[in-house]
Amino acid sequence: xxxxRPSRTLLTAGVxxxxxxFLARVALESTTLAPPVRIGAxxxxxxxxxxxxxxxxxxxxxxxxxERRIQGEALAIAYxxxxxxxxxxxxxxxxxxxKFQDWSYMHTWIYLPLFYLAGLAIARRxxx
Numbered sequence: 739x740x741x742x743r744p745s746r747t748l749l750t751a752g753v754x755x756x757x758x759x760f761l762a763r764v765a766l767e768s769t770t771l772a773p774p775v776r777i778g779a780x781x782x783x784x785x786x787x788x789x790x791x792x793x794x795x796x797x798x799x800x801x802x803x804x805e806r807r808i809q810g811e812a813l814a815i816a817y818x819x820x821x822x823x824x825x826x827x828x829x830x831x832x833x834x835x836x837k838f839q840d841w842s843y844m845h846t847w848i849y850l851p852l853f854y855l856a857g858l859a860i861a862r863r864x865x866x
Contacts, residue, residue, distance in 0.1 A: 748793045755786040808861040815857030820850050 765771065765779040798809050827846065830836055839845075 811861035812857035816853035
C-alpha cells in the first residue's frame, strides 16, 4: 500500500511558515526595533502556521481509515513523549537550574514535531 503524500498546498504552507519563522527570528535578534515592530515580527508566522495546521487537519480528515489510524497513533506516541520531556525539564530546572539560553521554548519546541515524526515512523512500520 503506498504512503499518502502531502498535498502541494500543505507543503507550500509549511515552507512559508518556516521561512516566516526564521525571518521573525532574524528580526528579533535586532535590539534596535521598536516594541510594536518586535511584536509584529513575533506574530508574523502565526497565520501561516494556522493555515498549515488547517490544511494538515483537512488532509487527515479526508484520508482513508488506515491513514487516520496511523496519524492517531503517531500523536498518541508524540504527546506522552512531549509530557516526559516537559516534566523532566521542569524537574531539572528545580534540581540544577537549567540555562535559559539552552532550554528555553525557542530551543525545545523543535522536539515536538520530532516526537510526532518518530511516532509516525513507528506507526507506519507497524501498519504498512
